[in-house]
Amino acid sequence: MKLIINGDSIDFSEEQNHIYQLLCHLQMEQRIVIVELNGNIIAKQAYETTLLSDGDRIEIVHFVGGG
Numbered sequence: 577m578k579l580i581i582n583g584d585s586i587d588f589s590e591e592q593n594h595i596y597q598l599l600c601h602l603q604m605e606q607r608i609v610i611v612e613l614n615g616n617i618i619a620k621q622a623y624e625t626t627l628l629s630d631g632d633r634i635e636i637v638h639f640v641g642g643g
Contacts, residue, residue: 577593579631579632581598595618596623609639613626613628
Protein backbone atom coordinates (compact mmCIF):
# COMPACT_ATOMS: atom_id res chain seq x y z
CA MET A 577 0.00 0.00 0.00
CA LYS A 578 1.10 3.59 -0.52
CA LEU A 579 1.28 5.95 2.44
CA ILE A 580 2.09 9.66 2.49
CA ILE A 581 4.43 10.26 5.43
CA ASN A 582 5.42 13.85 6.19
CA GLY A 583 4.70 14.68 2.56
CA ASP A 584 6.69 11.79 1.04
CA SER A 585 5.07 8.78 -0.62
CA ILE A 586 6.34 5.37 0.53
CA ASP A 587 5.32 1.78 -0.17
CA PHE A 588 4.48 -0.15 2.97
CA SER A 589 3.62 -3.81 3.43
CA GLU A 590 -0.08 -4.52 3.76
CA GLU A 591 0.74 -7.25 6.31
CA GLN A 592 2.27 -4.62 8.59
CA ASN A 593 -0.69 -2.34 8.72
CA HIS A 594 -0.68 -0.69 12.17
CA ILE A 595 0.91 2.58 13.26
CA TYR A 596 3.25 0.79 15.68
CA GLN A 597 4.55 -1.43 12.87
CA LEU A 598 5.17 1.66 10.74
CA LEU A 599 7.13 3.29 13.56
CA CYS A 600 9.22 0.11 13.90
CA HIS A 601 9.86 0.11 10.15
CA LEU A 602 11.05 3.72 10.42
CA GLN A 603 13.08 2.84 13.55
CA MET A 604 11.12 5.38 15.59
CA GLU A 605 9.30 3.07 18.04
CA GLN A 606 11.59 4.07 20.94
CA ARG A 607 11.30 7.82 20.33
CA ILE A 608 8.76 10.20 21.76
CA VAL A 609 6.55 10.99 18.79
CA ILE A 610 3.18 12.42 17.92
CA VAL A 611 1.36 10.71 15.06
CA GLU A 612 -1.38 12.37 13.05
CA LEU A 613 -3.41 10.13 10.74
CA ASN A 614 -5.53 11.88 8.11
CA GLY A 615 -5.71 15.02 10.25
CA ASN A 616 -6.45 13.27 13.57
CA ILE A 617 -3.90 12.91 16.37
CA ILE A 618 -3.68 9.27 17.46
CA ALA A 619 -3.20 8.44 21.15
CA LYS A 620 -0.05 6.42 21.87
CA GLN A 621 -2.17 3.64 23.41
CA ALA A 622 -3.87 3.18 20.02
CA TYR A 623 -0.69 2.77 17.91
CA GLU A 624 -0.87 -1.05 18.00
CA THR A 625 -4.57 -1.19 17.07
CA THR A 626 -4.97 1.68 14.60
CA LEU A 627 -5.05 0.27 11.08
CA LEU A 628 -3.45 1.98 8.10
CA SER A 629 -5.02 2.01 4.63
CA ASP A 630 -3.76 2.71 1.15
CA GLY A 631 -3.48 6.46 0.60
CA ASP A 632 -3.42 7.44 4.28
CA ARG A 633 -1.67 10.71 5.10
CA ILE A 634 0.53 10.49 8.18
CA GLU A 635 2.48 13.21 9.92
CA ILE A 636 5.08 12.11 12.47
CA VAL A 637 6.59 14.71 14.76
CA HIS A 638 9.48 13.78 17.04
CA PHE A 639 11.38 15.81 19.54
CA VAL A 640 15.05 16.62 19.32
CA GLY A 641 17.01 17.74 22.35
CA GLY A 642 19.90 20.13 22.32
CA GLY A 643 20.71 23.69 22.89
